[in-house]
Amino acid sequence: MSEHPTIDGCGPKRPSTFVYCIWNPSRNTAKIGYTENLERRFQQLQTACSDRLIPWAYYPGDRVTEQVWHEALTNCGLKKVGEWFDASDGMILKGFLETSLRQGGKDWWR
Secondary structure: OOOOOEOOOOOEOOOOOEEEEEEEOOOOEEEEEEEOOHHHHHHHHHHHOOOOOEEEEEEEOOHHHHHHHHHHHHHOOOEEEOOEEEOOOOHHHHHHHHHHHHOOOEEOOO
16 A cells, blocks of 8 residues: 655655545445545435445545546446446446555455
8 A cells, every 4th residue: 555645754644535435235326425534424324325335445535536436437327316326237346446446545344
């Protein structure tokens, strides 16, 4: 995993925002979003959804990174509602996880 830049030699700087993927296995959809607080955002989404959600992966990123994902997935015809996309073929989940690991992120369940 790559190191984040340091400030005044005080150790790794934590990224301020993250791009994340959350999977809804009941509907086989995935949400791509961005946030400053992963745990709080997941709890907000879980509270608003009666289906069990599974946090999938995340990596340092911002609104622009999120928009790149949204545009690419929309252009592939995978957009369902809002920021939720069809995950039935597994390619979104696989692609997001691979990108996350390359960008120094993590699979959320570890």
